[in-house]
Amino acid sequence: MKLLREKIELEGIVLNENVLKVDAFINHQMDPVLMKEIGKEFAARFKTEKITKILTIESSGIAPAIMTGLELNVPVIFARKRKSLTLTTDLYTSTVYSFTKQESNEITVSKDYICEGDHVLIIDDFLANGQAAIGLAGIVEQAKAKVSGIGILIEKSFQPGANEIIAKGYRLESLARIESLKDGKVNFAPKRQI
Ligand code: 5GP
Numbered sequence: 001m002k003l004l005r006e007k008i009e010l011e012g013i014v015l016n017e018n019v020l021k022v023d024a025f026i027n028h029q030m031d032p033v034l035m036k037e038i039g040k041e042f043a044a045r046f047k048t049e050k051i052t053k054i055l056t057i058e059s060s061g062i063a064p065a066i067m068t069g070l071e072l073n074v075p076v077i078f079a080r081k082r083k084s085l086t087l088t089t090d091l092y093t094s095t096v097y098s099f100t101k102q103e104s105n106e107i108t109v110s111k112d113y114i115c116e117g118d119h120v121l122i123i124d125d126f127l128a129n130g131q132a133a134i135g136l137a138g139i140v141e142q143a144k145a146k147v148s149g150i151g152i153l154i155e156k157s158f159q160p161g162a163n164e165i166i167a168k169g170y171r172l173e174s175l176a177r178i179e180s181l182k183d184g185k186v187n188f189a190p191k192r193q194i
Pocket of ligand 1: 018019060099100124130131
């Protein structure tokens with residue numbers, strides 16, 4: 001997606017060969033115009049799939065997920081990283097090792113919001129080792145629902161998550177694919193050909 005690549009080039013900061021900082025438009029300050037276009041792009045890319053719900057993980061997945069939900073006219077659920085006092089119903093859980101925090105978190109979704117027969121599109125900001133996306137897919141499958149696809153804003157193609165997701169048979173759509181973060185520079189990979 002051209003607009004996202006341009007934003008990364010202009011405002012992304014390469015912290016090291018493995019981590020890109022995008023606090024200026026995704027992870028701290030957010031760009032609503034970009035998020036709106038991201039919602040349209042995901043809706044267009046997944047238009048042939050049946051989608052009844054969108055699932056993401058707090059907090060940075062919420063903005064692109066809500067914009068996609070608006071386009072597709074379906075509810076958006078976010079998995080919680082910390083147990084909430086008000087989340088007293090039965091929960092689906094998955095253990096996810098956080099790439100940025102380097103610790104394991106148990107992520108949870110109430111059984112009230114994903115049901116057998118749902119077709120769920122998973123959305124997240126980054127794809128690195130695939131832990132978050134695969135953990136979310138695990139929750140969908142615990143609910144006996146179907147994963148319609150996985151939509152990622154920024155895929156770091158040189159890390160193993162993308163190949164793992166494809167090997168598991170999920171449809172993966174990444175709006176920007178990064179081949180490397182060498183020498184302080186973002187090198188993009190072309191759009192994946194299916
Ligand atoms: P994974 O679970 O695929 O290993 O990592 C994805 C999660 O880690 C995303 O939800 C995102 O929050 C975070 N993440 C992974 N790589 C990066 C990165 O280069 N920059 C930022 N800002 N977050 C990242």
